[in-house]
Amino acid sequence: MTRSSLTTPPAGAAVPSPEAGGPEPGTTLGSHYSRCFGCGTEHPTGLHLAARTPDGATVEAEFTVGEAHQGAPRLAHGGVLAAAMDEVIGMSVYLFRKPYVTGRLETDYLLPVPVGTTLHLRAWCNGIVGRKAYLEAEGRIGAPDGPVAVRAAALFIEVDMAHFAEHGDVAAIAAEHHDYEVNP
Numbered sequence: 001m002t003r004s005s006l007t008t009p010p011a012g013a014a015v016p017s018p019e020a021g022g023p024e025p026g027t028t029l030g031s032h033y034s035r036c037f038g039c040g041t042e043h044p045t046g047l048h049l050a051a052r053t054p055d056g057a058t059v060e061a062e063f064t065v066g067e068a069h070q071g072a073p074r075l076a077h078g079g080v081l082a083a084a085m086d087e088v089i090g091m092s093v094y095l096f097r098k099p100y101v102t103g104r105l106e107t108d109y110l111l112p113v114p115v116g117t118t119l120h121l122r123a124w125c126n127g128i129v130g131r132k133a134y135l136e137a138e139g140r141i142g143a144p145d146g147p148v149a150v151r152a153a154a155l156f157i158e159v160d161m162a163h164f165a166e167h168g169d170v171a172a173i174a175a176e177h178h179d180y181e182v183n184p
């Protein structure tokens with residue numbers, strides 16, 4: 001992966017232990033918002049990622065490129081592929097049970113991805129320092145050990161739920177995150 005210093009964990013960055021209270025190995029991770037372009041089950045043309053963690057530390061998901069995801073004729077749009085990487089990385093940092101947002105996303109495109117292809121996505125954490133999480137992902141064509149079409153490295157920043165309430169839609173958050181207190 002070609003990456004900048006901004007997405008490279010500094011020396012001493014700790015990779016959190018999968019035993020730190022996150023989801024058990026084998027757990028399916030739910031959608032964080034039904035209308036999310038990446039994982040929402042109610043989004044008509046979204047990516048519909050349904051992620052799981054095989055080991056409590058990494059996340060896997062599949063994305064089948066559809067008609068709505070084209071850039072060049074019959075080929076996936078690069079921005080859509082970046083969105084898939086952003087989403088699967090976002091799900092991997094969700095394993096730490098704190099809200100994070102993308103600060104920076106770097107993407108390498110290695111192969112064109114035709115419509116109808118299923119990309120096998122995998123994301124993992126390379127370290128956390130303070131509010132900064134250093135993460136990585138890859139998308140392989142056709143099988144978990146297929147050719148790598150896309151790689152990404154990212155810096156995610158920890159926020160609190162007030163971030164989403166202040167800048168987004170409090171009612172939608174409360175409707176889908178039943179443990180979220182609107183007026184704590």
Ligand SMILES: CCCCCCCCCCCC(=O)SCCNC(=O)CCNC(=O)[C@H](O)C(C)(C)COP(=O)(O)OP(=O)(O)OC[C@H]1O[C@@H](n2cnc3c(N)ncnc32)[C@H](O)[C@@H]1OP(=O)(O)O
Pocket residue numbers: 006032033086087090099100101102103104131132155157159164173177
């Ligand atoms: C209900 C749903 C629930 C869960 C919902 C989960 C949704 C996940 C969806 C998938 C993920 C997304 O697409 S999220 C959507 C796309 N992303 C966004 O909208 C984020 C927009 N940006 C922001 O809101 C802000 O810039 C933040 C929160 C990222 C940072 O602002 P801040 O909180 O004021 O913090 P700030 O001091 O600026 O930064 C903290 C540290 O990070 C560093 N830093 C910050 N940004 C960058 C950057 N781009 N590149 C390098 N470094 C950076 C700073 O230098 C600093 O380092 P130091 O000085 O401490 O060393």
